[in-house]
Amino acid sequence: MARRLDRCRRVRHRHATVMATPRVIVLGGGLSGMAAAYALAQAGWDRVTIVERGPELGGLAGTFETDGHFYPLAYHHILQRDRGLLFFLDRIGALPDVRWRKISMLFQLKGRLFDLADPVDFLRFPMSLADKLRFVRLMLRCFGKSDWADWNERSAAELVDTWGGPEVRRAIFDPLMRLKFNRPCEEVSGAWLGARLHFREGSAPLGYIPGGNWTKVLCDGVTRLLDDASVQVKLGTSARHLGIQDDRVTRVDLDDGESLEADLVISTVPTEVYQQLLTAARPDLDHVRYTAVVSAILATKQRVTPTFYWMNLASLDCTASGMFMLNALNPTIGAPGDTCLNIMTHVPTRHDTFFHQSDDQILAGYRADFHRVFGFELKPFWTQVNRLGMYAPVFHRGYENPPLRDAVLTNVYCAGNYRTFPSIASTGTALASGVDAGAAILADHGGTSDLPAAIDGYRLASMPRG
Ligand SMILES: Cc1cc2nc3c(=O)[nH]c(=O)nc-3n(C[C@H](O)[C@H](O)[C@H](O)COP(=O)(O)OP(=O)(O)OC[C@H]3O[C@@H](n4cnc5c(N)ncnc54)[C@H](O)[C@@H]3O)c2cc1C
Structure with a gap:
């Protein structure tokens, strides 16, 4: 009898322990918020709530639907070194479906197109042979170096000049940094550029999942994990204000009038949003400045040649920074026979006038770019313009x-991806940063998570082509 009572007490105690896990509010339901909630739920924390402004989870990795087909908000590919992403694709059972393709990345310069991975084009590129060899040396050095912390205080210009030389910088990297951040190489972090080149986005095979848009497969899969773990999700409502007592957030006020009590908060919203929620100046976060992206996804029945996946538009007179032919990577995206393009512009900030132009004005600029590059008029039969106001921080020197x-x-x-420096701002680094936040909470409450180590040690077993 005494033993039975004891067992009952133990069961009650276990129950009480589980019931007593702190109330955690996760601000933002992008991939980092989803991963943070998952890390806690996986450890048995059962009072985790995600608050997401959008109609579904996913944030920048979200999806839209047109005529029964799903498309990303802007180009997305799977990187072979993006361990956080590969780990989660594996966990949701989607990794065996991933197919890998060598893509063609073109560089548009002074009215001509160059594929720098193609030996003939590389020789044609307007740069001396000695500089071309230095360019190859730079790329090889970056491919082989994974830890870039020693370059934190140095600029992208120093990095390129050290291993490539000033001519390589002027011909290739100055235009690329202008396209990406609207800044010269001197102001961009050398650590960021080195880490970016290490990921070999332009030269290694990129991944996709046949049958549609892979970011939807990812977001749906992680949403299922959260569902199975009973994570609460509040969609279509924004956090409006954080109630603070002493040095703690005790309440999250939502714009639908509800208030959620909080023992712990994980903020995965951009730092600029977080500061607004605090309604207090936070000089320690002021250095994080977001760039914006305007992204038009469109479909046409026209054939576009040459075939490419990624084209950098390096001429100063273009409206767009880049064009992506989405079906050159993923032939199953959209309806059969469609050419699906993403034409996009990196904008220095969401306050830039270009960001606020009408869809028609933006598309007129993109059509002019298209005509200049391909010599004929682009005739899309549908277009969607997405404005992504806070894409990623400018990773400036220091x-x-x-x-x-x-x-x-x-x-x-x-x-969030403001914490992933010097690594790239990707789906995988966002997922990993969410896991790190969840693991830190567990550690501070006497628990552990095996997820960070599992992600860190994750290796691809195979890369099926297709
Ligand atoms: C143009 C572009 C191309 C990309 N290409 C690739 C690629 O090829 N491969 C790759 O791996 N990655 C790519 N990425 C990066 C990847 O999509 C992001 O790094 C990742 O999705 C960021 O996730 P996050 O959760 O950190 O941020 P977000 O996705 O920004 O999540 C933040 C969430 O907070 C929500 N929110 C904001 N304010 C509030 C509020 N007040 N209350 C409640 N919720 C709020 C937002 O709605 C959002 O859902 C690309 C991104 C872009 C924009």
């Missing part, structure tokens, strides 16, 4: 990730 544990509020943890 950029520092804001701390994982908020510097002022003792119960707030931070995740």
Whole structure:
């Protein structure tokens, strides 16, 4: 009898322990928020709520539908070194479906197109042979170096000049940095550029999942994991204000009038949004400045040649920074026979006038770019213009990730692609940063998570082509 009572007490105690897990509010339901919630739920925390402004989870990796087909908000490909992404694709059972393709990346310069991975084009490229050899040396050095912390204080210009030389910078990297950040190489972080080249986006095979848009497969799969773990999700409502007592956030006020009590908060919204929620100046976050993206996805029945996946538009007179032929990577995207293009512009900030132009004005600029490059008029039969106001921080020289544990509020943890420097801002690094925030909370409450180590040690077993 005594033993039975004891067992009952133990069961009650276990139940009480589970019931007593802190109430965690995750601000933002992009991939970093989803991964943070998953890390906690996986450890048995059962009072985790995600608050997401959009109609579904996914954020920048979200999807839209046209005529029964799904498309990303802007081009998305799977990187072979993006361990956080590969780990989660594996966990949701989608990794065996991933197919890998060598893509063609073109560089449009002074009215001509160059594929720098093609030996003939490489020789044609307007740069001396000695500089071409230095360019190859730069790329090989970057491919082989995975830890870029020693370049944090140095610029992209120094990096390129050291291993490539000033002519390589002027011909290739100055235009690319202008396209990406609208800044010269001197102001961009050398650590960021080195890490970016290490990921071999332009030269290694890129992945996709046949049958549609892979970011939808990812977001749907992680949403299922959250569902199975009973994570609460509040969609279509924004966090409006954070109620603070002493040095803790105790309440999250939503714009639908509801207030959620919080023991712990994970902020995965952009730092500029987080500061607005605090309604207090936070000089420690002021250095994080977001760039914006305007992205037009469109479909046409026209054949576009040459075939390419990625084209950098390096001429100063173009409206767009890049064009992507989405079905050159994923032949199954959209309806059979369609050519699906993403024409996009990196904009320095969402306050830039271009960001606020009408769809018609933006598309007129993109059609002019298309005509200049391909010599005929683009005739899309549908177009969707997406404005992504806070895409990624400018990774300037000396950029520092804001701390994982908020510097002022003792119960707030931070995740998101403003914390992934010097690595690239990708789906996988967002997922990994969410996992890190969840793991930090567990560690601070006497628990552990095996997810960070599992992601860190994750290796691809095979890369089926297709
Ligand atoms: C143009 C472009 C191309 C890309 N290409 C690739 C690629 O090829 N491969 C790759 O791996 N990655 C790519 N990425 C990067 C990847 O999509 C992002 O790094 C990742 O999705 C970021 O996730 P996150 O959760 O950190 O941020 P977000 O996705 O920005 O999540 C933040 C969430 O917070 C929500 N939110 C904001 N304010 C509030 C509020 N007040 N209350 C509640 N919710 C709020 C937002 O709606 C959003 O869902 C690309 C991104 C872009 C924009």
